[in-house]
Amino acid sequence: MNCLIYLRVSTKEQAEKGFNEEGLSIPAQREACVKHIQEKGLTLIDEYIDRGESARSAHRPQLQEMLSRIRKDKTIDAVVVHKIDRFSRNMEDHMAIRTILKKHKVALVSVVENIEDSASGRLIEGIHALMAEFYSANLGMETKKGMRQKAKQGGWPNLAPLGYINKKEIVKGRIMTWIEPDPDRAPIIKEAFRLYATGNFSVEELRDIVTEKGLRTLANRKWSSRPISKSNLARLLQNRIYIGMVEWDGIVVKGSHEPLIDKDTFEQVQQIMRIRRQGEIRKRKHHHFLKGTLYCGECKSRLSIAMAREHAYFYCLGQKRGNGCKQKYMDAEKLEKAVENLYQTIQLPDEWVQKLKNHFEEEMLKKNEVRIEEQNLLTKRMTKLVQERKKLMQAYYSEAISLDMLKEEQERITKEMTQTEQGLNVASYKVEHIQEVCDFAIKLCSSCHFAYTKAKPDIKKMFNRVIFNRIYVKNRDLVDEEFTEPLGSFFNKCLNTDALAQLDMLCSNTEDIIKLVKVFK
Numbered sequence: 001m002n003c004l005i006y007l008r009v010s011t012k013e014q015a016e017k018g019f020n021e022e023g024l025s026i027p028a029q030r031e032a033c034v035k036h037i038q039e040k041g042l043t044l045i046d047e048y049i050d051r052g053e054s055a056r057s058a059h060r061p062q063l064q065e066m067l068s069r070i071r072k073d074k075t076i077d078a079v080v081v082h083k084i085d086r087f088s089r090n091m092e093d094h095m096a097i098r099t100i101l102k103k104h105k106v107a108l109v110s111v112v113e114n115i116e117d118s119a120s121g122r123l124i125e126g127i128h129a130l131m132a133e134f135y136s137a138n139l140g141m142e143t144k145k146g147m148r149q150k151a152k153q154g155g156w157p158n159l160a161p162l163g164y165i166n167k168k169e170i171v172k173g174r175i176m177t178w179i180e181p182d183p184d185r186a187p188i189i190k191e192a193f194r195l196y197a198t199g200n201f202s203v204e205e206l207r208d209i210v211t212e213k214g215l216r217t218l219a220n221r222k223w224s225s226r227p228i229s230k231s232n233l234a235r236l237l238q239n240r241i242y243i244g245m246v247e248w249d250g251i252v253v254k255g256s257h258e259p260l261i262d263k264d265t266f267e268q269v270q271q272i273m274r275i276r277r278q279g280e281i282r283k284r285k286h287h288h289f290l291k292g293t294l295y296c297g298e299c300k301s302r303l304s305i306a307m308a309r310e311h312a313y314f315y316c317l318g319q320k321r322g323n324g325c326k327q328k329y330m331d332a333e334k335l336e337k338a339v340e341n342l343y344q345t346i347q348l349p350d351e352w353v354q355k356l357k358n359h360f361e362e363e364m365l366k367k368n369e370v371r372i373e374e375q376n377l378l379t380k381r382m383t384k385l386v387q388e389r390k391k392l393m394q395a396y397y398s399e400a401i402s403l404d405m406l407k408e409e410q411e412r413i414t415k416e417m418t419q420t421e422q423g424l425n426v427a428s429y430k431v432e433h434i435q436e437v438c439d440f441a442i443k444l445c446s447s448c449h450f451a452y453t454k455a456k457p458d459i460k461k462m463f464n465r466v467i468f469n470r471i472y473v474k475n476r477d478l479v480d481e482e483f484t485e486p487l488g489s490f491f492n493k494c495l496n497t498d499a500l501a502q503l504d505m506l507c508s509n510t511e512d513i514i515k516l517v518k519v520f521k
Contacts, residue, residue: 001077003109005033005047006066008086026051029082036111037080045076067097070104078107084115152393154246154256161241162217162228163189163260179257186260188215189242193261196237197268202458207233237269252414253393263421275462288312289461290335297474299325305332314473330476338478339464339471340453346481348446378424385417 007029026049037044046069048062070076079101081087087094087108101108108115156179160166163186164179192210195201201209211227228236240247243266244259287305294303294314301318312332319325392413396406452463464471469482 001042002045002075003037003042003078003080004045004066004069004076005030005037005080006049006063006087007033007047007082008050008060008063029086032082032111033080036109040109042078042080063097067100070101070106074104076104076106078109080109080111082110083112084110152253152396154253156241156246156255156257161239162215162236163242164257181258181260185215188213189236190260192233193237193242193265193269196272197265199272199462200456200459203230203234203237205458234273237273240266242266252410267422275466288332289457290314290332290339290464292461293339293464293468293471294335295470295472296325296327297472297479298327299323300472301325303330303473327474328476330473334476335473335478340449342471342478342481343449343452347448350446352446375424378420382417382420382424385413385420389413389417 007026009026009029030047034044048066050060050062066079070079084094087097098108155177156164160179160182163182165182166177167180168175168177170176188210191213192206192215195209196203196206207228207230210233215228217226217228217232236242241255241257242259242261243263244255244257246253246255246257290303291305292302295301296303296316296318299316299318301316301321301323303314304317305312305314306329307313308329313329314332314335315329316325316327319327389410392401392406392409395401396403401409448463448467452460455463467484469484471478471482472480
């Protein structure tokens, strides 16, 4: 009888050596199969090996190649496996493969299990196949359970994310695993966050920088030569693993690994991304840093952009929809210049600069005592939330609450802790630091024209979307503008009057100004 050998292991490491609950290695399986073939007087024709392939699916390259050969080669009489679970751990796939073998009169021979071509033999074979499927399903559940338990304890239960590496050590007979910063890639990840936090780089520009520095992606658990994609880099910049948090299957806990990024830098990156998402206009054929800011002064519709003979023009979308608007096409270069001139007319007059500085100094001295009291209250609140989270995990461990309740309460506590932490960040600013930030805000508002004219298009877009809700254009001229807050208080035309009382209104949004300045600083 001519026979083929089919060998399989689930992991790459197990392919050459080792033994675990998944079974023998490839060499050990081969040795057992060859010995069995010799004892039974069979003739070995060839062997097929799937290394690192799960038996939960029949879509294994070597298995499919072997079945294809069986369909064509009528001289094959049997397929020898070490155990049935090497063949399949899915009852449906097992029966489908057995049907193919039976159709071509090929026997299945197991070294470990005694499979007879009889009713009782087929029953035993079916029981073994069902046991293999049960083992596979149970192993999967236990694996997920172990990964969830590891996440609860602050460990990372899977392949290390970019910037970290997996570490393993046997301690007192137990395998201990953890992640730690990758000495080659962690510095690049840190630099990526730092650069993006400046607001001077888009995700696409940042991808080119990290690619040049040598950052590459993983493919099949091995480092490849492929650069990280723009979408994956954007997700990386939003991953809280880099500030020491573990988020897994709805569970959010402080991780036991070393953070790569401080929370302030991370939050600044998120804020820039939110601003850019808010100001992002769906791109069709052309894009421009004034898109999304310019609106028609006649029908209030948004202006879009088109190209004619390699020249850019803005046009009213309302007119295109046939709403009766009569506005003509507007030259993009002329509107760019008009917006630059607008920045010159709205920036803070020099005579107001010193008044604002003096008023801010008085305001900060008054608020200092209030801030200290607020900080004490927020610190107590944070301590209480930390205790609540510990008690929540203890209740879950003791099975007093369900996983759904755990997730719901963790989400609530995390949200409150984030809000409290943000409050602490504001409340913990020293008067000197707030004064420095406010001085910078005043400087920005008093020299925004120069900053805008020197900025790259991407930063100009950010300026426009942060400062203006809308700029209206009519008969190819700027006719009106709507400011965002708190910048509206600074840029409002009432500053040209002698209404000193307006200073109180200008100084009432100190915290919002701080957040804004962090984006541009």
